[in-house]
Amino acid sequence: MDRHIEAFLEMLAAERGSARNTLVAYQADLEDFAAFASSHGQAPSTCDASALQTYMAGLQRAGLAARTASRRLSALRQFHRFLLREGVRNDDPTSLLDAPRLPRTLPKYLSEQEVAALFDAARQLSGHRGAVALAALEILYATGLRVSELLALPRRALAGDAALLLVRGKGGKERIVPLSDAAKEAAAAMVGQHDPDTRYLFHGRDPRRPLTRQAFFLLLKQVALRAGLDPAHVSPHVLRHSFASHLLAHGADLRSLQLLLGHSDIATTQIYTHVLAERLQRLVEAHHPLARKAARRHHSDTDT
Numbered sequence: 001m002d003r004h005i006e007a008f009l010e011m012l013a014a015e016r017g018s019a020r021n022t023l024v025a026y027q028a029d030l031e032d033f034a035a036f037a038s039s040h041g042q043a044p045s046t047c048d049a050s051a052l053q054t055y056m057a058g059l060q061r062a063g064l065a066a067r068t069a070s071r072r073l074s075a076l077r078q079f080h081r082f083l084l085r086e087g088v089r090n091d092d093p094t095s096l097l098d099a100p101r102l103p104r105t106l107p108k109y110l111s112e113q114e115v116a117a118l119f120d121a122a123r124q125l126s127g128h129r130g131a132v133a134l135a136a137l138e139i140l141y142a143t144g145l146r147v148s149e150l151l152a153l154p155r156r157a158l159a160g161d162a163a164l165l166l167v168r169g170k171g172g173k174e175r176i177v178p179l180s181d182a183a184k185e186a187a188a189a190m191v192g193q194h195d196p197d198t199r200y201l202f203h204g205r206d207p208r209r210p211l212t213r214q215a216f217f218l219l220l221k222q223v224a225l226r227a228g229l230d231p232a233h234v235s236p237h238v239l240r241h242s243f244a245s246h247l248l249a250h251g252a253d254l255r256s257l258q259l260l261l262g263h264s265d266i267a268t269t270q271i272y273t274h275v276l277a278e279r280l281q282r283l284v285e286a287h288h289p290l291a292r293k294a295a296r297r298h299h300s301d302t303d304t
Helices: 003-015 020-039 049-061 066-085 112-124 127-143 147-151 181-191 213-226 236-249 254-261 266-287 289-303
Strands: 164-168 174-178
Touching: 003 020, 003 066, 020 049, 020 066, 049 066, 112 127, 112 213, 112 236, 127 147, 127 164, 127 174, 127 181, 127 213, 127 236, 147 213, 147 236, 174 254, 213 236, 236 254, 236 266, 254 266
Parallel strands: none
Antiparallel strands: 164 174
16 A cells, blocks of 8 residues: 555544544545556656546546545545645645536435334334334434444443433544433333443443444334335434434524534535425415415415
C-alpha cells in the first residue's frame, strides 16, 4: 500500500475514530486510484488536476453509478486535504473537480400504522426474542439511533430511571437523546431476563459481547413478516428515517432533528424537507382563505 494512503487511513482511525467499514471503503477507493496513477507512471500523492479529471471521467465511461463515483471523489478530496495539511503537497487538485450529479432520492420510511404493526408483531413473539425485538423497536423509533449506536449501548445506559440516553455516534461524538416511557419499560423488561454479568444492553450468545448486526437484522425481518410487511422494506435505517419523518410531520423543526440524529451538517438533515413541504401544503389548503373558497366552489360545482 502507498505510504501516504496508509498514513491517511491511520489518521482517520486515530484522530477521527472512523469505523472499520469506513476505513475499508476508503482503502478500496484509494487503492483503485493508486492503481490508476501507477498505470500512468505517477504516485497517488503527486497526480495533478488533469490526471484526477481523467480518472473521474474513466469511472463514468466504465458505467460506475453516480453515487459510487461521488463516494470515490469524497475519498480523494479528504486524502488530498490530508496531504495539504501534512505539507506533502502545496495545493489541492480536487478543488477543481465537479461532483457527479446524483439523482434526488427521498428516504424510505414506514407509515405510523406500519410502525404500530411492527410493535404489535414484536409483542406476539414469545420469550427473550420478543423482549429484545420490542425493546429494540421502541428505542430505535423513540430516538432515531443508528443500528451501530443501538447495539453498542452498555447495559448501564438505562440504569435507574434515566429519561435521557447518552449515545456515542460517528467519530466518537456524543449526544444526548430523550427516551420515551414505553422504550424504558420495554428495555427494563428485557434487562430483567438478562444474566447479571452482561455488559451490553443488547447482548449476543456470549453475554460479554453485543448482539451482532446480522442477528438483529434477522430478528427484525422475522418481526416484519409477522406484521405483514415486506422484510425488504424494513431495516434499522428505515426506522431511523421513520422517526425523523414522523417528528417533522408532527411539528418538529430541522435544527432539533439535526441534534437528535447526530448530523454534523444540517444539510444532511434537509433530505427530510419533503415532509415539511407536504405539511405546509396541507396547512395552506386547510387554512388559507383563498384555498377554502376554492374548495367550497368545487363542492358547489359537484353538487350541481
